[in-house]
Amino acid sequence: MIEAQSLTKRYGDKLAVDDLSFTVESGRVTGFLGPNGAGKSTTMRMMLGLDNPTSGTVTIGGKRYSELHHPLRTVGALLDARWVHPNRSARAHLSWMAKSNKISPKRVDEVLDIVGLSEVASKRAGGFSLGMSQRLGIAGALLGDPEVLLFDEPVNGLDPEGILWIRKFMQRLADEGRTVFVSSHLLSEMALTATDLVVIGKGKLISQSTTEEFVARATDSTVKVRSPHLDRLRPALDRVGATVTPTDDGLLVAGVAGEKIGELAMENQVTLHELAPQQGSLEQAFMQITGDSVEYHADLETEAAEQPAGHAAVTN
Amino acid sequence: MTLLAVERIKLLSTRSPWWCALTALLLTGGFTALVVSQSNAQFPATVSATQYAYNFGMAVIMVLAALAVTTEYRFGTIRTTFQAVPNRAAALAAKATVIALIALVIGEIMAFLSWGLATLIKPEADLALNSAADWINVAGVGPACALAAVVAMAVGILVRHSAGAISLVLIYFLAAENLVTLIPGIGADIFKWLPFNVLHKFVTGNGESAGGAAYGQPLSTSTLSQWWALAYFAAFAVVLLAIAIATARKRDA
Ligand SMILES: Nc1ncnc2c1ncn2[C@@H]1O[C@H](COP(=O)(O)OP(=O)(O)OP(=O)(O)O)[C@@H](O)[C@H]1O
Ligand SMILES: [Mg+2]
Numbered sequence: 001m002i003e004a005q006s007l008t009k010r011y012g013d014k015l016a017v018d019d020l021s022f023t024v025e026s027g028r029v030t031g032f033l034g035p036n037g038a039g040k041s042t043t044m045r046m047m048l049g050l051d052n053p054t055s056g057t058v059t060i061g062g063k064r065y066s067e068l069h070h071p072l073r074t075v076g077a078l079l080d081a082r083w084v085h086p087n088r089s090a091r092a093h094l095s096w097m098a099k100s101n102k103i104s105p106k107r108v109d110e111v112l113d114i115v116g117l118s119e120v121a122s123k124r125a126g127g128f129s130l131g132m133s134q135r136l137g138i139a140g141a142l143l144g145d146p147e148v149l150l151f152d153e154p155v156n157g158l159d160p161e162g163i164l165w166i167r168k169f170m171q172r173l174a175d176e177g178r179t180v181f182v183s184s185h186l187l188s189e190m191a192l193t194a195t196d197l198v199v200i201g202k203g204k205l206i207s208q209s210t211t212e213e214f215v216a217r218a219t220d221s222t223v224k225v226r227s228p229h230l231d232r233l234r235p236a237l238d239r240v241g242a243t244v245t246p247t248d249d250g251l252l253v254a255g256v257a258g259e260k261i262g263e264l265a266m267e268n269q270v271t272l273h274e275l276a277p278q279q280g281s282l283e284q285a286f287m288q289i290t291g292d293s294v295e296y297h298a299d300l301e302t303e304a305a306e307q308p309a310g311h312a313a314v315t316n
Numbered sequence: 317m318t319l320l321a322v323e324r325i326k327l328l329s330t331r332s333p334w335w336c337a338l339t340a341l342l343l344t345g346g347f348t349a350l351v352v353s354q355s356n357a358q359f360p361a362t363v364s365a366t367q368y369a370y371n372f373g374m375a376v377i378m379v380l381a382a383l384a385v386t387t388e389y390r391f392g393t394i395r396t397t398f399q400a401v402p403n404r405a406a407a408l409a410a411k412a413t414v415i416a417l418i419a420l421v422i423g424e425i426m427a428f429l430s431w432g433l434a435t436l437i438k439p440e441a442d443l444a445l446n447s448a449a450d451w452i453n454v455a456g457v458g459p460a461c462a463l464a465a466v467v468a469m470a471v472g473i474l475v476r477h478s479a480g481a482i483s484l485v486l487i488y489f490l491a492a493e494n495l496v497t498l499i500p501g502i503g504a505d506i507f508k509w510l511p512f513n514v515l516h517k518f519v520t521g522n523g524e525s526a527g528g529a530a531y532g533q534p535l536s537t538s539t540l541s542q543w544w545a546l547a548y549f550a551a552f553a554v555v556l557l558a559i560a561i562a563t564a565r566k567r568d569a
Contacts, residue, residue, distance in 0.1 A: 088326075
């Protein structure tokens with residue numbers, strides 16, 4: 001089990017991770033979800049003892065990473081596939097890693113075989129394609145046959161075949177009873193691989209739940225309302241605690257069921273032209289939930305018109 | 317021991333150490349051949365003259381040592397290293413040991429290759445190693461290179477960028493120390509205690525290995541004995557390495 005407690009990391013003025021607490025259960029695939037710049041990579045570097053937390057702790061099986069004896073045998077990680085010397089062969093790269101944790105040299109050939117790099121094992125890693133580098137990184141993570149695996153955006157930049165391979169691979173690792181913690185900025189990707197989700201934005205925890213719960217919460221909750229009497233409906237919605245987002249031709253209402261909105265309209269004698277539950281895409285739902293915690297906004301003025309919420313809420 | 321093996325695999329599974337070693341050998345061998353073949357009554361071929369160019373070889377070895385860490389930072393393998401060995405002090409100390417050993421070996425090959433070349437070029441010259449000073453002047457190049465490599469590696473850890481570390485090391489080694497002598501009044505006194513000047517004292521002593529010839533390697537102004545000079549530079553290298561390791565432990569990798 002991985003446990004983060006009040007994890008905080010400051011780089012100069014920049015608060016990259018802000019009082020983050022969550023747990024990752026053993027034997028499951030847990031997705032670590034957040035927009036770009038949310039602090040996922042920073043959190044993972046702190047898990048591996050590479051960056052020192054400004055405050056707070058993160059432990060793996062109750063121990064700090066630096067207290068682990070031969071850590072590669074407990075935690076395998078792929079944070080960045082480029083962390084390989086380009087002039088070193090894949091085998092040499094894995095060999096020194098194996099040696100450092102007293103892992104048998106035979107295991108090097110085993111993992112090369114598992115990820116399908118046996119044929120290019122003695123080629124220099126600098127000539128590898130991104131997909132091959134990613135496989136080499138995964139081989140490194142598997143080297144110590146670890147119980148816990150950390151992957152930072154493993155599918156980034158891969159072609160569909162590579163993505164499918166990684167997805168299946170993670171499922172296989174979880175089936176073997178390992179704990180997999182994998183980051184992504186795509187909910188749709190995580191919905192396919194992860195059973196649990198830790199969602200962060202701007203370094204803060206947004207939610208921790210099962211993927212099912214998160215997806216349900218994210219997709220069910222928006223209702224589109226069009227009416228000529230929005231000025232009367234809006235205060236009523238505000239009173240029941242709904243999250244209201246104006247769009248070009250109406251409102252997007254979250255946090256209240258469609259039936260309730262209908263009843264409120266009736267009570268306030270508001271004519272409704274449209275009352276439509278939004279079956280937005282997962283990504284839209286994700287953006288809605290992480291809405292104000294998106295670190296870098298693109299100019300979304302134009303897109304906001306088509307999107308149910310989130311950015312619209314911010315820009316208005 | 318495990319960590320030494322790890323660092324050995326890492327260092328020798330890339331090409332740059334081999335290129336640096338080759339460059340060091342060609343440079344010193346070439347210079348020595350030039351100096352010795354031009355020798356005459358005024359500039360005789362002496363044991364000292366065979367090591368005339370050891371500085372250049374040492375500079376190349378320091379580049380090798382600095383690169384051995386800065387490339388780890390450049391390619392992110394330092395993170396993989398600390399991930400595999402969270403005890404950063406142990407990992408870096410092992411690296412320093414391996415680099416020092418490799419520098420020692422290259423330094424010795426370099427020194428004896430130069431000396432051997434000289435005896436081939438000038439068989440009639442008296443190049444026999446028949447005093448302690450003669451021996452130190454040749455065999456001492458190895459330990460001198462080993463310690464200089466540790467210094468360069470420490471700078472590499474502190475600076476982390478190849479270009480920055482290499483220029484710092486080379487400018488200091490090849491120019492900055494000598495420029496100190498230009499400071500009016502105290503310059504010469506400070507210079508006596510500057511590390512590479514002292515290291516040079518270890519290698520050349522008071523010029524005994526020049527066999528009484530007026531011309532040999534330029535001599536060090538250090539007033540320490542040869543062995544104290546070595547100890548002084550070793551202490552300098554160890555302190556610098558300790559500072560670098562302490563810094564690396566505190567810093568984010
Ligand atoms: N070494 C560093 N120095 C200064 N700022 C940093 C450093 N590392 C990260 N940051 C900042 O911290 C914030 C979080 O970055 P981080 O890389 O952890 O985000 P992320 O969630 O992994 O994003 P992405 O999805 O783009 O990979 C960013 O604003 C980033 O600019
Ligand atoms: Mg990242």
